[in-house]
Amino acid sequence: MTQPDTVLPGRPETRSSGGLRIEGLDVSYGRVHVLQDVSFEMGSEPVGMVGRNGMGKTTLVKAIAGFLPSSGTIEFEGKSIQGRQPYQITRAGIGYVPQGRRIFPSLTVHEHLTMVGAKKTDRWNVSSVYDLFPRLAERKRNGGGDLSGGEQQMLAIARALLTNPRLVVMDEPSEGLAPAVVDHVSQVLRSVVAEGQSVLLIEQNLRFATELCDRILVMVNGRIAADLPSQVIANDPEVQARYLGVV
Numbered sequence: 001m002t003q004p005d006t007v008l009p010g011r012p013e014t015r016s017s018g019g020l021r022i023e024g025l026d027v028s029y030g031r032v033h034v035l036q037d038v039s040f041e042m043g044s045e046p047v048g049m050v051g052r053n054g055m056g057k058t059t060l061v062k063a064i065a066g067f068l069p070s071s072g073t074i075e076f077e078g079k080s081i082q083g084r085q086p087y088q089i090t091r092a093g094i095g096y097v098p099q100g101r102r103i104f105p106s107l108t109v110h111e112h113l114t115m116v117g118a119k120k121t122d123r124w125n126v127s128s129v130y131d132l133f134p135r136l137a138e139r140k141r142n143g144g145g146d147l148s149g150g151e152q153q154m155l156a157i158a159r160a161l162l163t164n165p166r167l168v169v170m171d172e173p174s175e176g177l178a179p180a181v182v183d184h185v186s187q188v189l190r191s192v193v194a195e196g197q198s199v200l201l202i203e204q205n206l207r208f209a210t211e212l213c214d215r216i217l218v219m220v221n222g223r224i225a226a227d228l229p230s231q232v233i234a235n236d237p238e239v240q241a242r243y244l245g246v247v
């Protein structure tokens, strides 16, 4: 197992050992070997993963969610989920918010939400996700194609929560959204995390990631290059320049 180059002291401890364990994960597109020996573990604490374009973040979450074949270990709550189909991963307790939202243009907001089949007694049901995102309640009769980017993102998050996941994996929820909408989504997600929802957040927006997560993994060229407390990467331009090419 390859260790990250940088694991600083003071990294927040995992809240429990029952979460996600990835070890020696490899994913290729044909002959292009994109993920190379990726290993990390997380408990129920929110974890962010950042990295420049094309580093392999989306490939990793697609492999976790069952949309790409992989070799190596993917375990959730002590059981292997590697090689399972997406619906089996959902059933195992992992919700997925895909990059680009994947909303159906011809289905209404309400149809998107009711088709998940959450029960009224579940923590997340149609009524409680409308409470979380009142804007979706206002737009419940609108088709997915009529929604703004922010509304589509809220719908994608609501749809994932309705599976009542023990871990929700989100791929760049801030992508393409106006700053005020990013702030709103960030605030809502922080309230969900404060309730104890476990989150693995893939992000290019470092501020969004460090506001939500105490721990940040950095992916560089298909490997986990660093595992840092959020405040270290948030406050250190040199660390940001080294891993993200920003100052």
Ligand SMILES: Nc1ncnc2c1ncn2[C@@H]1O[C@H](COP(=O)(O)OP(=O)(O)OP(=O)(O)O)[C@@H](O)[C@H]1O
Pocket (backbone or CB within 6 Å): 029, 032, 034, 051, 052, 053, 054, 055, 056, 057, 058, 059, 060, 204
């Ligand atoms: N279907 C595919 N076929 C071949 N190569 C691919 C495919 N999808 C992604 N790649 C390549 O795999 C590498 C990792 O892509 P990936 O989308 O996982 O990166 P990323 O870090 O999520 O970037 P972004 O933030 O731009 O989505 C890139 O070099 C990309 O060109």
